[in-house]
Amino acid sequence: MAKEKSNTAKLDFKLEYAAAPESKSSAKINSKYGLFINGKFEKPESKKYFDTINPATEEKIATIAEANQTDVNKAVKAARTAYNNVWSKMPAKERAKYIYRIARMIQERARELAIIETMDGGKPIRESRDIDIPLAANHFFYYAGWADKLQYAFPNKKIAPLGVAGQIIPWNFPLLMAAWKIAPALATGNTVVLKPAETTPLTALKLAEIIQESDLPPGVVNIITGAGATGAAIVNHPDINKIAFTGSTDVGKIIQRAIAGTNKKATLELGGKAANIIFDDAPLDQAVEGVINGIFFNQGHVCCAGSRLFVQESVYNKVLQKLRDRIETLIVGDPLDKNTDIGAINSKQQMDTILKYLKIGEKEGAVMHQSQCSIPKKGYFIRPTLFTNVAQSSRIVQEEIFGPVLTIQTFRTDDEVIEKANNTPYGLSAGVWTDKGSKIFNLTTKMRAGVVWANTFNKFDPTSPFGGYKESGFGREGGLHGLGAYLK
Numbered sequence: 001m002a003k004e005k006s007n008t009a010k011l012d013f014k015l016e017y018a019a020a021p022e023s024k025s026s027a028k029i030n031s032k033y034g035l036f037i038n039g040k041f042e043k044p045e046s047k048k049y050f051d052t053i054n055p056a057t058e059e060k061i062a063t064i065a066e067a068n069q070t071d072v073n074k075a076v077k078a079a080r081t082a083y084n085n086v087w088s089k090m091p092a093k094e095r096a097k098y099i100y101r102i103a104r105m106i107q108e109r110a111r112e113l114a115i116i117e118t119m120d121g122g123k124p125i126r127e128s129r130d131i132d133i134p135l136a137a138n139h140f141f142y143y144a145g146w147a148d149k150l151q152y153a154f155p156n157k158k159i160a161p162l163g164v165a166g167q168i169i170p171w172n173f174p175l176l177m178a179a180w181k182i183a184p185a186l187a188t189g190n191t192v193v194l195k196p197a198e199t200t201p202l203t204a205l206k207l208a209e210i211i212q213e214s215d216l217p218p219g220v221v222n223i224i225t226g227a228g229a230t231g232a233a234i235v236n237h238p239d240i241n242k243i244a245f246t247g248s249t250d251v252g253k254i255i256q257r258a259i260a261g262t263n264k265k266a267t268l269e270l271g272g273k274a275a276n277i278i279f280d281d282a283p284l285d286q287a288v289e290g291v292i293n294g295i296f297f298n299q300g301h302v303c304c305a306g307s308r309l310f311v312q313e314s315v316y317n318k319v320l321q322k323l324r325d326r327i328e329t330l331i332v333g334d335p336l337d338k339n340t341d342i343g344a345i346n347s348k349q350q351m352d353t354i355l356k357y358l359k360i361g362e363k364e365g366a367v368m369h370q371s372q373c374s375i376p377k378k379g380y381f382i383r384p385t386l387f388t389n390v391a392q393s394s395r396i397v398q399e400e401i402f403g404p405v406l407t408i409q410t411f412r413t414d415d416e417v418i419e420k421a422n423n424t425p426y427g428l429s430a431g432v433w434t435d436k437g438s439k440i441f442n443l444t445t446k447m448r449a450g451v452v453w454a455n456t457f458n459k460f461d462p463t464s465p466f467g468g469y470k471e472s473g474f475g476r477e478g479g480l481h482g483l484g485a486y487l488k
Contacts, residue, residue: 017331020338022125027115029202032063035071035225036208038078039218045070050227052201055122056335056344056379064201067224072193072233075222079164079191080239082219088161088189090217096147098216099186103140105210106133106179113203117175118335120202122344122380123298125336135460136179139478142462143187146483150188153480159487161189162265163241166234169204170247171197171346172301172402178204180477181244182221188486190242191220195234198227199347232258240264242486246303249400249426249471267475267485269303269467271400272428275421276306276457277411277443280315282433286455288322291406294431294457296330296342296384300404301350303472304429306457308397310417313410320388320408327371327384334376342404345380354382354403361387361396366407392423400426414439418446427469431457450476 032049034041046068051060067075087095106113113136114128123132150159165185169177174196185192196204208223224230228251235243235258243266245255252270259266276294278287294306311319335343345351362368366387375381387407390397397407411417421430430449432440440454450468453459460466465481467473475485 017339021334022115022118022336022338024115024119024336026111027119028112029062029116033201033205033225034065035067035075036205036212036221036223037071037075038082038222039212039216041208044068045074050198052120052199053347054119055346056119056376058379061119062202064198064205064225067195067226067230067233069233071224072230072237075193075224076164076166076234076237076239078219078222079193082217083161083163083191086217087186087191087220092148092150092189095186095189096144098214099140099144099147099183101214102210102216103137103144105214106137106140106207109206109210110134110137113175113206115336116202116206118343121171121174121200122335122346123301124340124343125338126340127298132173132176135462136175139176139179139183139462143183143483147187150483150487153483154487162486162488163190164239165190165192165242165244165486166237166240167192167194167244168231168234168247169194169196171200172298172303174200175203175207177246178207180246180482184477184482185244185486186220188483190486193222193224193234193240195224195226195231198225201225235259242266244485245269249473252473265485265488267467267477268473269475269477270428270471270473271426272303272305272468272472273308273398273400273424273426274304274306274429274431274449275308275310275417275424275447276431277310277417277421277433278312278315278319279432279434279436279439280312281435282455283435284315284319284322287433288319288326290431290433290455290457291323292326292330295406296404297458299342299345299382301346301402302458304451304458305402306429306431307401307406308421308424309406309408310411310420311408313412316410323386323408324369327386328373330371330373330384332371332373332375332381332383342384345382345403348380350402351380351382354401354405357396357399357401357403357405358385361390361394361405364390364394364396366390366394366396392420398424414442418443422446422448425471428472429453429468
């Protein structure tokens with residue numbers, strides 16, 4: 001008897017989200033920005049400017065002043081004068097009011113700040129809107145609360161501010177890093193000269209506008225723009241008491257050598273190569289979501305990104321399949337579209353670095369798997385990437401790539417994964433996924449990482465200290481520890 005043919009037609013189409021772009025109309029961006037020194041925007045003595053580029057469109061956004069040694073001297077002098085005459089003499093509760101006011105103004109302009117952060121840096125608007133800007137405001141709120149309570153933070157100790165802090169921040173979290181640096185410095189009575197990264201200066205300059213509108217005394221916060229030479233001038237300036245730097249390990253080493261033999265205090269928050277560990281008793285779907293967040297958040301431009309995944313051998317195939325399925329659902333594209341999961345790589349230079357590592361991985365014998373999603377023809381975009389068949393000695397396992405690239409290895413025992421996780425020059429962060437609290441405590445006491453997340457990843461809070469060991473730097477930011485770094 002012949003089989004009856006089915007009348008059910010096979011549906012062969014893929015459901016796609018309709019575009020949901022955020023309007024740029026809320027963002028007011030000037031065509032040219034000067035240096036923010038002593039409460040005013042002014043032209044650079046260098047008479048030099050550079051362009052800041054939208055990495056999703058490769059279009060120029062604005063022209064930015066480039067500070068030279070003379071400009072740095074002016075900023076440091078303004079900070080020193082404000083410290084001696086105003087800020088160090090002001091009652092702590094009055095300082096707190098200014099810091100609190102800045103936090104409220106960040107909240108009021110949150111939408112504008114989120115749009116500018118996304119345009120200038122390439123990160124998805126959802127992340128700028130829901131993570132970067134709220135966290136930046138929260139850091140100012142948190143340290144405003146501590147400003148007049150330092151005697152409780154450091155009981156039985158005589159404390160005093162350091163003076164003028166020179167602060168250099170990276171391009172991956174521009175406004176958030178500015179908040180991490182400025183808020184505790186102001187709360188402890190210091191004044192600031194801050195340099196944002198040359199590829200992402202716009203939200204720091206918007207913060208300068210907010211500071212100006214908040215009536216913060218002139219010179220308490222100075223924000224000057226430029227590239228490496230400007231940062232070096234800040235580091236080497238003889239009238240700066242503290243250097244706070246977040247960025248690459250290579251630059252961190254240069255800074256450490258430069259300030260050796262001086263009285264400058266320092267905190268360095270540098271690179272990372274975090275281990276994310278999945279045990280066979282973990283809730284696997286939750287763990288896979290955590291791994292996706294750990295490595296693809298902000299295009300992998302995160303120093304604490306979970307870029308090395310270790311999966312217990314018995315669940316390896318299952319986890320790998322779930323990961324492959326999950327990355328196929330990730331949308332790579334316009335960062336201003338609210339549907340986008342992975343935005344643009346921050347710069348052409350960084351994209352070239354990531355592509356170089358993809359070639360290195362394949363040359364070393366690793367198996368590369370990328371999602372099949374389409375990516376825009378213009379702009380700097382890379383598909384989410386997984387590497388299997390990697391060794392502990394592989395360069396893609398040992399070196400920080402700073403992009404949406406995950407290496408995956410297996411393990412059998414607790415001791416084996418602890419040894420593998422610690423086998424790195426870095427020591428910033430780690431993640432553990434398991435159903436057993438005893439296993440979590442065993443690993444967290446033996447892993448050489450400044451922050452270890454359990455059954456979650458990339459969770460930040462102003463009350464919690466953040467920082468690393470080994471080549472990930474020294475010192476802590478956030479929490480009470482973040483106050484201590486700005487006091488003597």
